Amino acid sequence: MALATAGTTTMNNVEAVRHTLYEALKADPKTLIMGEDVGARGNVFLITKGFLEEFGPERIIDTPLAEASIVGVAVGMAMEGLRPIAEIQFADFIYPAFNQIVGEAAKTRYRSNGDYTCPLVIRTPYGGGVRGALSHSVSIEALFYHVPGLKIVAPSFPADIKGLLNAAIDDPDPVMFLEHKKTYRLVKGEVPNGHYTIPIGKADVKVAGDALTVVSYGLYVHQAIEAAKQLAADGVSVEVIDLRSIRPMDKTTILESVRKTRKLLIIQEDNKFGGIGAEISAMVAEEAFFDLDAPIRRLAGPDVPAMGYAQTLEEEFMIPTSRMAATMREMVAF
Amino acid sequence: MATTITMPQLGESVTEGTVAQWLKKPGDAIEKYEPFVEISTDKVTAEVPSPVSGVLKEIIVKEGDTVPTGTAIAVIDEVGAAKPLDSPAGLGASNEPALNVPSTPAFGEQPTRPPHATPAPARPQSAPQPARPFVARPGSRNGGALNPPEVLRRVSPAVRRLARENNIDLTTVRGSGEQGRITANDVLAAAAQGPAAAMAAGIMAAPETRQPSAPIQPTGPVSPSAPLPPAATAPGRSTYDRPIPGTLVPLSQARKIIAQRMVESKHTAPHAWTMVEVDVTDLWNLRQREKDRFQREKGVALTLFPFFIHAVVQSLKAYPLMNARFIDEGIQVLKEINVGIAVAAGSNLMVPVIRHADNYSVAGLAVEAGKLIEKARSGKVGADDLTGGTFTVNNTGANGSVLSAPILNGGQAGIVTMEAVVKRPVVVDGDKIAIRSMLNVCLSLDHRVVDGAIASAFLVDLKKRLQAVPTAQF
Numbered sequence: 001m002a003l004a005t006a007g008t009t010t011m012n013n014v015e016a017v018r019h020t021l022y023e024a025l026k027a028d029p030k031t032l033i034m035g036e037d038v039g040a041r042g043n044v045f046l047i048t049k050g051f052l053e054e055f056g057p058e059r060i061i062d063t064p065l066a067e068a069s070i071v072g073v074a075v076g077m078a079m080e081g082l083r084p085i086a087e088i089q090f091a092d093f094i095y096p097a098f099n100q101i102v103g104e105a106a107k108t109r110y111r112s113n114g115d116y117t118c119p120l121v122i123r124t125p126y127g128g129g130v131r132g133a134l135s136h137s138v139s140i141e142a143l144f145y146h147v148p149g150l151k152i153v154a155p156s157f158p159a160d161i162k163g164l165l166n167a168a169i170d171d172p173d174p175v176m177f178l179e180h181k182k183t184y185r186l187v188k189g190e191v192p193n194g195h196y197t198i199p200i201g202k203a204d205v206k207v208a209g210d211a212l213t214v215v216s217y218g219l220y221v222h223q224a225i226e227a228a229k230q231l232a233a234d235g236v237s238v239e240v241i242d243l244r245s246i247r248p249m250d251k252t253t254i255l256e257s258v259r260k261t262r263k264l265l266i267i268q269e270d271n272k273f274g275g276i277g278a279e280i281s282a283m284v285a286e287e288a289f290f291d292l293d294a295p296i297r298r299l300a301g302p303d304v305p306a307m308g309y310a311q312t313l314e315e316e317f318m319i320p321t322s323r324m325a326a327t328m329r330e331m332v333a334f
Numbered sequence: 335m336a337t338t339i340t341m342p343q344l345g346e347s348v349t350e351g352t353v354a355q356w357l358k359k360p361g362d363a364i365e366k367y368e369p370f371v372e373i374s375t376d377k378v379t380a381e382v383p384s385p386v387s388g389v390l391k392e393i394i395v396k397e398g399d400t401v402p403t404g405t406a407i408a409v410i411d412e413v414g415a416a417k418p419l420d421s422p423a424g425l426g427a428s429n430e431p432a433l434n435v436p437s438t439p440a441f442g443e444q445p446t447r448p449p450h451a452t453p454a455p456a457r458p459q460s461a462p463q464p465a466r467p468f469v470a471r472p473g474s475r476n477g478g479a480l481n482p483p484e485v486l487r488r489v490s491p492a493v494r495r496l497a498r499e500n501n502i503d504l505t506t507v508r509g510s511g512e513q514g515r516i517t518a519n520d521v522l523a524a525a526a527q528g529p530a531a532a533m534a535a536g537i538m539a540a541p542e543t544r545q546p547s548a549p550i551q552p553t554g555p556v557s558p559s560a561p562l563p564p565a566a567t568a569p570g571r572s573t574y575d576r577p578i579p580g581t582l583v584p585l586s587q588a589r590k591i592i593a594q595r596m597v598e599s600k601h602t603a604p605h606a607w608t609m610v611e612v613d614v615t616d617l618w619n620l621r622q623r624e625k626d627r628f629q630r631e632k633g634v635a636l637t638l639f640p641f642f643i644h645a646v647v648q649s650l651k652a653y654p655l656m657n658a659r660f661i662d663e664g665i666q667v668l669k670e671i672n673v674g675i676a677v678a679a680g681s682n683l684m685v686p687v688i689r690h691a692d693n694y695s696v697a698g699l700a701v702e703a704g705k706l707i708e709k710a711r712s713g714k715v716g717a718d719d720l721t722g723g724t725f726t727v728n729n730t731g732a733n734g735s736v737l738s739a740p741i742l743n744g745g746q747a748g749i750v751t752m753e754a755v756v757k758r759p760v761v762v763d764g765d766k767i768a769i770r771s772m773l774n775v776c777l778s779l780d781h782r783v784v785d786g787a788i789a790s791a792f793l794v795d796l797k798k799r800l801q802a803v804p805t806a807q808f
Contacts, residue, residue: 262490262492289491290491290492290495291491292490292491293490293493293517333511333512334511334512334515334517
């Protein structure tokens with residue numbers, strides 16, 4: 001992490017994204033933003049409001065509702081040396097671009113034997129708990145997680161967002177940048193001034209503890225920290241790790257923690273089957289079997305086709321902090 | 335109606351039995367003929383079927399205890415009599431407060447414990463020790479073994495590894511986890527409380543003496559001075575006396591008995607040892623000629639072994655002092671010649687006995703030995719097959735050995751080994767050299783019973799018999 005200017009500024013997550021994008025556009029004329037409603041509308045969360053006026057229509061490009069084209073054009077730009085930041089308005093709409101992301105972006109370096117790289121950032125808001133229903137709530141990370149050649153980050157603290165978005169823009173290969181939309185205005189924090197990066201693939205221990213390791217990312221990191229505080233009030237110290245980068249996975253940080261606490265709980269919003277938690281479980285079982293003092297557990301969304309709109313259905317899908325705390329207590333007492 | 339179960343007699347000459355394992359605990363329902371206890375005698379462990387259907391009411395003899403046959407070992411309440419009395423709820427016979435045996439609730443059930451024994455995420459009230467407090471469950475839940483088998487069966491990889499690294503005997507560690515589970519921290523606490531004591535308990539202590547030396551303070555947190563990480567070496571302790579990691583092979587009942595018998599024999603009988611070389615070329619040739627016919631007619635492979643047993647029996651007849659035992663009153667020369675044959679059965683050693691071996695021809699011995707070896711290897715050998723031996727032969731040559739110093743079977747004066755037959759150049763007919771099939775025969779003897787002179791005479795007699803050209807009829 002390189003800090004250019006001393007001091008910090010308080011921002012929420014959406015401000016951190018906006019601030020970082022703005023600085024990037026200012027710093028490098030090769031950067032550009034393209035997506036649905038990023039220009040005249042200034043993005044549905046007002047992240048790019050005013051950018052069109054300042055940077056012009058060649059760098060702030062309003063696209064048709066055609067995700068395959070957004071990513072496909074961006075792949076071409078990236079291969080030819082620009083630094084496109086493509087936006088998928090909601091992660092739920094990313095499926096038409098699947099071929100461009102998986103079939104093209106992820107394989108460019110390999111297919112061209114290193115002659116071409118694809119320095120592309122795909123930003124997209126994901127996640128539920130906002131009454132977004134069927135098409136504004138989905139978690140997509142597991143769909144892309146399986147694909148070698150893609151980097152996936154999902155920071156959920158303003159300072160991490162800035163450092164990782166800068167790293168993603170600098171990265172010579174495609175990076176998917178996932179922003180949990182419920183944290184956009186919910187989470188505030190201090191953000192260091194000036195340009196800095198946080199290495200992709202490095203998790204962060206948000207709370208240190210020794211009775212249990214909790215690994216999470218996105219919105220649930222904040223709830224997990226809250227639950228850990230509740231346990232701390234009872235004298236039980238739980239370690240909370242924010243993955244920040246989903247792929248590459250920070251094995252070292254996870255294993256160090258599990259070897260210390262000997263118990264692992266993974267909390268993910270995405271549904272359980274074949275999710276991020278499954279990979280972490282398998283990795284820990286392979287590498288730290290003889291350090292485990294309890295079965296690995298996962299708290300995850302139910303295996304249902306989508307999050308319902310009805311309040312009750314959404315509540316059923318999302319894991320409340322109380323349930324996280326209860327599970328932590330069970331595992332500590334085990 | 336209550337039925338008292340007594341120690342059964344497993345074999346004609348058996349006078350006592352050991353309760354190896356209770357397969358049921360008080361309160362458990364038992365079907366008629368259902369095995370409910372394992373009894374071991376000598377090297378046989380047998381499951382004993384229940385003579386009645388009912389509920390196990392009381393265990394009188396605990397595991398590991400040996401009592402004479404006919405002694406009451408348990409009481410079973412027969413069906414119909416037990417229920418209305420013990421259990422107003424009807425089915426809940428198993429819920430009666432069994433004081434000595436903890437009832438382990440099924441997974442997921444809320445354990446029913448007295449409130450004062452609730453394990454609850456133990457929170458030290460004012461102890462300065464911060465995280466991972468080791469607080470033992472107040473109030474011992476059972477009077478006997480510290481941990482019920484359920485707890486020891488559910489040991490996590492970390493606990494297993496830490497116990498091994500710190501040489502902690504898990505049966506001595508009190509679990510503070512859910513349902514009494516032993517946690518990794520429990521093991522570390524035990525290790526911190528006394529590595530030396532733990533080591534002694536783990537390695538040296540016999541099961542009976544474990545309890546007192548257990549390195550556990552049943553109440554109170556870890557003393558603040560005890561270093562938690564096991565790696566920390568206490569001052570004055572050598573860095574190199576840390577236990578070497580290894581795996582522990584638990585003792586089976588049979589292995590325990592073997593160990594005990596070997597030590598007893600070696601400590602009681604002063605062993606002496608002697609050996610002869612036997613030229614078995616003629617015997618070998620005979621066997622080569624006859625083996626196919628023999629296999630066809632008798633259904634058993636013909637080896638040198640029955641010839642050997644047969645010759646041993648004849649030599650025992652010639653030297654009756656070799657078929658004797660040393661007892662306090664004197665040397666008891668035995669009238670029966672019952673030859674035990676050592677058989678490796680899985681990880682155990684068994685010595686089934688050919689009774690009245692002097693009544694058999696070579697062919698008869700081949701068949702008898704074949705039967706006993708088969709029984710031993712398939713685990714079907716009974717107590718009667720294993721008792722009453724007066725002398726032992728051991729076919730060590732089957733494993734390729736050419737020399738061995740066997741340990742006497744307790745209460746016998748001698749044991750001979752038949753080593754591997756190997757071709758060797760030997761001097762024959764004055765000063766000619768010939769290639770002959772040679773067999774070493776080793777004898778260990780109880781020097782209290784016989785001296786070298788008789789032992790050697792016996793061996794030389796045996797050698798002559800093996801070297802004599804056997805008759806066509808055997």
